[in-house]
Amino acid sequence: APICGFDIGTENCYIGVAVKGGIEIVLNDYCLRSTPGYVCLLEKQRELGVAAKQKQNTNIQRTFYNLRRLIGRTYDEIMKDENLPFPVEKGPNGELFVRVFLLGEEHLLTATQLLAMVLTKLKQISNNALECVINCPNYFTDCQKRELINAASIANIKTLKILPDLSAVALYYCFYRIDTKEENNQILAFVDIGASSTQCAVVNFDPKKSSIQVLAVEYDNNLGGRNFDEALANYFIEQKKLNLNKRSKIRLMAECEKLKKQMSANSNVLPINVECLYEDTDFSSTMKRETFEELCAEYFDRIETVLQRALYKSNQIVFENSKKEEDKVSNYNIKVIEVIGGSSRIPAIKKRVKNVFGIDPTSTLNADEVVALGCTLQSAFLSPSFKVVRKLKVIDYQPYQINAQYYHENRSDLKKYSISPFFEKGCTIPFTKQVILTCHELPIVFDFDYVNDVGEACSFGKFKIFSKETLTFSPSKMKVRLRIDDNGLIQVSSAQLEIEDPNAVEDSSKTKEEGEENAKKFKTVDLEHEILWLKGFLTEDKLDKLKSFESDLVLADKNLNERIDSKNALEEFIYKWRDQMEREEYYKYINSDSRRIFMNELKDNEKWLLDDEDNCELQSKTIYQERLNQLRKYSDKITNGIKEVNDKKELYQILN
Ligand code: ATP
Numbered sequence: 001a002p003i004c005g006f007d008i009g010t011e012n013c014y015i016g017v018a019v020k021g022g023i024e025i026v027l028n029d030y031c032l033r034s035t036p037g038y039v040c041l042l043e044k045q046r047e048l049g050v051a052a053k054q055k056q057n058t059n060i061q062r063t064f065y066n067l068r069r070l071i072g073r074t075y076d077e078i079m080k081d082e083n084l085p086f087p088v089e090k091g092p093n094g095e096l097f098v099r100v101f102l103l104g105e106e107h108l109l110t111a112t113q114l115l116a117m118v119l120t121k122l123k124q125i126s127n128n129a130l131e132c133v134i135n136c137p138n139y140f141t142d143c144q145k146r147e148l149i150n151a152a153s154i155a156n157i158k159t160l161k162i163l164p165d166l167s168a169v170a171l172y173y174c175f176y177r178i179d180t181k182e183e184n185n186q187i188l189a190f191v192d193i194g195a196s197s198t199q200c201a202v203v204n205f206d207p208k209k210s211s212i213q214v215l216a217v218e219y220d221n222n223l224g225g226r227n228f229d230e231a232l233a234n235y236f237i238e239q240k241k242l243n244l245n246k247r248s249k250i251r252l253m254a255e256c257e258k259l260k261k262q263m264s265a266n267s268n269v270l271p272i273n274v275e276c277l278y279e280d281t282d283f284s285s286t287m288k289r290e291t292f293e294e295l296c297a298e299y300f301d302r303i304e305t306v307l308q309r310a311l312y313k314s315n316q317i318v319f320e321n322s323k324k325e326e327d328k329v330s331n332y333n334i335k336v337i338e339v340i341g342g343s344s345r346i347p348a349i350k351k352r353v354k355n356v357f358g359i360d361p362t363s364t365l366n367a368d369e370v371v372a373l374g375c376t377l378q379s380a381f382l383s384p385s386f387k388v389v390r391k392l393k394v395i396d397y398q399p400y401q402i403n404a405q406y407y408h409e410n411r412s413d414l415k416k417y418s419i420s421p422f423f424e425k426g427c428t429i430p431f432t433k434q435v436i437l438t439c440h441e442l443p444i445v446f447d448f449d450y451v452n453d454v455g456e457a458c459s460f461g462k463f464k465i466f467s468k469e470t471l472t473f474s475p476s477k478m479k480v481r482l483r484i485d486d487n488g489l490i491q492v493s494s495a496q497l498e499i500e501d502p503n504a505v506e507d508s509s510k511t512k513e514e515g516e517e518n519a520k521k522f523k524t525v526d527l528e529h530e531i532l533w534l535k536g537f538l539t540e541d542k543l544d545k546l547k548s549f550e551s552d553l554v555l556a557d558k559n560l561n562e563r564i565d566s567k568n569a570l571e572e573f574i575y576k577w578r579d580q581m582e583r584e585e586y587y588k589y590i591n592s593d594s595r596r597i598f599m600n601e602l603k604d605n606e607k608w609l610l611d612d613e614d615n616c617e618l619q620s621k622t623i624y625q626e627r628l629n630q631l632r633k634y635s636d637k638i639t640n641g642i643k644e645v646n647d648k649k650e651l652y653q654i655l656n
């Protein structure tokens with residue numbers, strides 16, 4: 001199986017593959033490097049990727065996209081910052097659903113299931129990758145990451161690792177852009193401005209340890225290219241007093257996006273035209289870069305704020321002991337600021353980056369593809385079958401503060417304890433922490449919450465620590481080890497209880513000589529733990545059901561494609577031979593009776609195909625194949641006849 005890395009963006013997805021000479025981007029079924037993360041679900045047909053996006057305009061209600069922004073978030077959270085053109089519903093647990101008709105039935109699908117469909121497509125394009133490294137935004141929460149892994153599992157892809165966007169970029173940059181002879185530590189900054197988010201990371205590359213430590217990560221998770229498109233669209237709507245429906249707004253936005261891209265390279269006044277934008281009326285106007293920059297000035301300010309925060313945070317670490325505020329806001333250390341993401345091409349944004357860091361940003365990497373390339377490099381590092389001279393390691397950054405609370409499940413008389421923070425914002429990934437507490441009775445429950453961007457505590461998980469056998473003990477020491485794993489997900493690694501061991505006292509002769517207190521021997525008992533509730537966690541059972549539903553859909557897609565292909569084959573055959581049977585040169589290979597019958601059969605089949613089309617139903621593939629085989633009986637005679645004549649000719653030429 002290929003060694004792959006996936007970049008799933010809000011808009012665009014890329015697939016990287018490790019080959020002998022290095023890392024490449026895989027072309028999709030349309031020979032394009034990027035695949036839109038779109039899914040179009042029509043009653044009898046599912047389209048994915050490019051084909052789905054092409055269908056959007058005529059199927060707005062049934063074309064789903066923007067999916068990575070929808071996973072692991074509640075309906076209410078999503079409604080706060082998304083403006084979705086397709087209908088969505090709120091489920092009983094506050095989750096988001098779309099209602100669709102598939103495989104002859106109505107279904108409610110989660111965003112995770114829809115994203116799994118995109119991953120099915122990526123898997124197909126990747127030539128059946130069974131496992132891969134997948135990116136996520138640096139700001140993804142525990143739950144969002146779990147849902148991403150779920151989506152991959154549903155598509156039957158094992159996630160080797162979740163790698164945050166900028167960690168992927170840093171990995172790729174340090175591997176390919178920094179001289180292997182370099183021995184000194186370097187502090188580097190990476191900035192990603194995509195379709196819907198802005199992120200900045202400052203890292204410390206230590207060539208001696210081959211490690212890249214992420215020092216700071218800052219972001220605005222709702223600020224990117226789509227805001228600029230919308231600013232342009234709103235400007236034109238205002239200017240021309242347009243009253244647009246959803247479909248027209250999407251078309252206008254698409255044209256604004258094109259215009260925006262042109263403006264990145266061209267500072268002249270540029271035209272924009274959309275035919276029949278509304279009620280058969282054409283729309284046209286013009287725009288120049290300066291006006292665009294004014295329209296987006298506030299957004300660009302917000303980008304600067306993100307970058308300033310990242311610089312400040314990393315300086316806090318680098319100048320740990322400095323009391324001077326000046327040291328925190330100036331850039332003394334960072335010599336490289338590499339910008340990536342589609343929107344990093346906007347000249348005004350590059351200027352803003354320079355404003356903050358004081359030096360010109362570079363773009364030596366492929367701004368669109370590097371996240372996928374970095375994920376693929378990580379995949380190669382993890383693969384035993386791929387030899388890499390120098391493996392680099394990213395020590396990642398936990399983007400949220402995580403708090404814990406624990407309590408005795410059956411003892412409301414005992415107080416709840418809280419540890420806040422339990423994992424600090426900015427602690428490394430992975431990270432393990434041990435707590436020692438006094439346990440009066442089992443089970444003990446741990447609750448976790450993370451502190452979101454506006455400072456609210458959001459519960460996301462509950463673990464129970466218990467013992468399978470009944471233990472009797474007086475209040476005892478309990479050790480619990482909790483871990484942020486390689487993917488940044490919380491786990492209970494182990495829990496142990498130290499209880500008195502009555503046997504130990506009697507068996508040992510030595511202990512009697514020591515004091516009464518010391519005579520007590522303790523034994524350590526390993527405890528069990530289970531998830532009581534964890535956002536984004538799916539049981540095996542549930543996951544299996546979702547997997548099998550997705551594989552049914554894959555089968556249905558395959559089946560439909562085979563039917564379409566066999567129908568097309570029949571159609572092509574008919575047109576080709578109907579045409580050839582009119583040409584005299586073929587007469588000599590078939591007698592006139594057979595020719596008449598063949599022509600009639602062709603005509604009948606053509607009529608049958610047309611009637612079939614009116615039915616809007618496809619037949620099974622064998623029906624088309626049988627018809628084709630029947631027709632081939634005639635055409636084979638002719639092709640054999642032609643072959644015989646040609647063979648003779650050849651023989652004649654050789655003999656002469
Ligand atoms: P995100 O990282 O936010 O989830 P993404 O990874 O899908 O999204 P990218 O592919 O990095 O996003 O960038 C897409 C955005 O970049 C789109 O908004 C697109 O219009 C914009 N973009 C692409 N090329 C240019 C250009 N030349 N000038 C301005 N903007 C551009």
Ligand code: K
Binds near residue numbers: 007008009010012014
């Ligand atoms: K992308």
Ligand code: MG
Binds near residue numbers: 341
């Ligand atoms: Mg991106």
